[in-house]
Amino acid sequence: MRVGELSSLSGVPTPTIKYYMREGLLPPGERTSRNQAHYDDRHLRRLRLIRALLDVGGLSVAVARDVIAALDSPDTGTHKLLGAAQQTVIRTAAYCDDEAREDATAEVLDLVHRQGWKVSADSPAVAAAAEVVGALRQLGLHDFVDRLDDYAHAADAIAATDLDLVRRRPDVDGMAEAVVLGNILGDALLAGLRRLAQVHRSAELFSSGPE
Amino acid sequence: MRVGELSSLSGVPTPTIKYYMREGLLPPGERTSRNQAHYDDRHLRRLRLIRALLDVGGLSVAVARDVIAALDSPDTGTHKLLGAAQQTVIRTAAYCDDEAREDATAEVLDLVHRQGWKVSADSPAVAAAAEVVGALRQLGLHDFVDRLDDYAHAADAIAATDLDLVRRRPDVDGMAEAVVLGNILGDALLAGLRRLAQVHRSAELFSSGPE
DNA sequence: CCATGATAGATAGTCCCGCTATCGGAAGTG
DNA sequence: CACTTCCGATAGCGGGACTATCTATCATGG
Structure with a gap:
């Protein structure tokens, strides 16, 4: 899927998704060309995780990034x-x-x-x-x-x-x-x-x- | 005591004390003249409460005000x-x-x-x-x-x-x-x-x- | 095959929050 | 009387979380 769909499925506005990617909360999509990328349900799941950490857990974006980094670290x-x-x-x-x-x-x-x-x-x-x-x-x-x-x-x-x-x-x-x-x-x-x-x-x- | 002493005893800067009074977290001192007021140990205690709510409890100033208002309500x-x-x-x-x-x-x-x-x-x-x-x-x-x-x-x-x-x-x-x-x-x-x-x-x- | 619209990336702007700085005028203090 | 402190008010600041805009690109459908 592309950003628009990811946005509508998750309820998170597109600019905010981009912001999360800039901040390292969300990995970039799989690039298919210079200005096109694909996202899958892992991204959707990750977005939900982010919102849970921020909204329910009350974490700051910076702390959420650290948490997610720890999760991703193999x-x-x-x-x-x-x-x-x-x-x-x-x-x-x-x-x-x-x-x-x-x-x-x-x-x-x-x-x-x-x-x-x-x-x-x-x-x-x-x-x-x-x-x-x-x-x-x-x-x-x-x-x-x-x-x-x-x-x-x-x-x-x-x-x-x-x-x-x-x-x-x-x-x-x-x-x-x-x-x-x-x-x-x-x-x-x-x-x-x-x-x-x-x-x-x-x-x-x-x-x-x-x- | 006056504001300066209250500040040094509590460790809270004077401008911040004034800010808390503006925001309704801290009651005003007992006025003795147009630009003079006295504070007592209740103010000191209240200041400590405020800092505990903000720093340890992680409350926002607005929420702390509501909490304190509930405390004060007779x-x-x-x-x-x-x-x-x-x-x-x-x-x-x-x-x-x-x-x-x-x-x-x-x-x-x-x-x-x-x-x-x-x-x-x-x-x-x-x-x-x-x-x-x-x-x-x-x-x-x-x-x-x-x-x-x-x-x-x-x-x-x-x-x-x-x-x-x-x-x-x-x-x-x-x-x-x-x-x-x-x-x-x-x-x-x-x-x-x-x-x-x-x-x-x-x-x-x-x-x-x-x- | 080209007009239309979505997209990536980048930059700048917005809004709120928790202070902080400054200022004018008045009061205490040596 | 000089000097510090204080009150009250207003304005400014720095950080955080978005949000808006702009350009260059690309997909797509008529």
């Missing part, structure tokens, strides 16, 4: 790919000062130890979690931090399902996609499910309240 | 506040077409029923979850959707901790903050913890792999 062991997927989601915000961050990092490492997780201390995931813990502390929500283990336990259950799904994938390509999408869309999914569960439990708790 | 029952906090996190992206969204909504409502959750069908949380489910389906990750119940179970455990923390809050103001921050920072926290758990489990599974 030497991608699952463990390494997981690392790449992680990099993408980690916020690089520097909220709290160095001292608070150090304390928070120690706290997270303690938690990791309590959970029996084997994770290197310089993993970006540690830094990300520490950032949030530091923020919670600075805002005085210490009781929140006191329940870290509860949250960690739930996270462990989630990761178990994640990895199980990945393991069951028939092919490596599918595995890669499952890892990335499971993380990025999974975050959005979990946020939604958490809200749902909250609504239910909150209604039960405060059913005597207003409204 | 008539805020906890249940209602929870609803307000939810609105803020829901992505309004329209990824999939109407038909797919309808199917996905039905699927989510089924899940809600299986979990025994009592949630009205037009809750924004339902729409948010349905959006993700629709995206997963359109991308062909059906096995992911098959494990929805596992994720829902974990979400339920998380919500239980959330609500328990809220219930234990001594004052209403603290409750409101706990709800909002627990949701917004909690999402970031869970994402981090999930990555941590994944790293651990993935290392166990694929320890024979490269690196």
Whole structure:
């Protein structure tokens, strides 16, 4: 197919498709002449992936490019790919000062130890979690931090399902996609499910309240 | 204190503080004359909240304003506040077409029923979850959707901790903050913890792999 | 076989967002 | 009284995600 058809099938405007190709999100089509190229359903699928990452996952174009590059890279062991997927989601915000961050990092490492997780201390995931813990502390929500283990336990259950799904994938390509999408869309999914569960439990708790 | 001190204590530049006041994120100080105002530690605390919402929570200024408005609103029952906090996190992206969204909504409502959750069908949380489910389906990750119940179970455990923390809050103001921050920072926290758990489990599974 | 319309590639422009810079006039401070 | 700080307002800036336009090409159908 040509660009016009790709556009109408995907719902993405032609100039935007060109933009994605310029930015390296979408591979170029198979050239048939100087100003003509063919696209196939891989392009269509890729476009859908891009829109999912941007719209549902809330990723920036630059981050989406990195994710896709990791997906395309042939030497991608699952463990390494997981690392790449992680990099993408980690916020690089520097909220709290160095001292608070150090304390928070120690706290997270303690938690990791309590959970029996084997994770290197310089993993970006540690830094990300520490950032949030530091923020919670600075805002005085210490009781929140006191329940870290509860949250960690739930996270462990989630990761178990994640990895199980990945393991069951028939092919490596599918595995890669499952890892990335499971993380990025999974975050959005979990946020939604958490809200749902909250609504239910909150209604039960405060059913005597207003409204 | 005056603006300069507020700025140095919070680490937020003076012009940015003024910008936040213009945008309604930060209440004005107590005016002492035509061009002088006093700020207190409530302003400092609020500034820290704002930075946490923006930097750690990844909210936009406009959404942060809505969150803060809900916090300030005096008539805020906890249940209602929870609803307000939810609105803020829901992505309004329209990824999939109407038909797919309808199917996905039905699927989510089924899940809600299986979990025994009592949630009205037009809750924004339902729409948010349905959006993700629709995206997963359109991308062909059906096995992911098959494990929805596992994720829902974990979400339920998380919500239980959330609500328990809220219930234990001594004052209403603290409750409101706990709800909002627990949701917004909690999402970031869970994402981090999930990555941590994944790293651990993935290392166990694929320890024979490269690196 | 040529007019018409779509296409590739390149460049420039647009809009929004989150600040940031500047300015005029007034107030505190040594 | 000089000097700094502050308020309020307006304007500007830099980045991100498109979007519009232009030219040279090519496919196609009457």
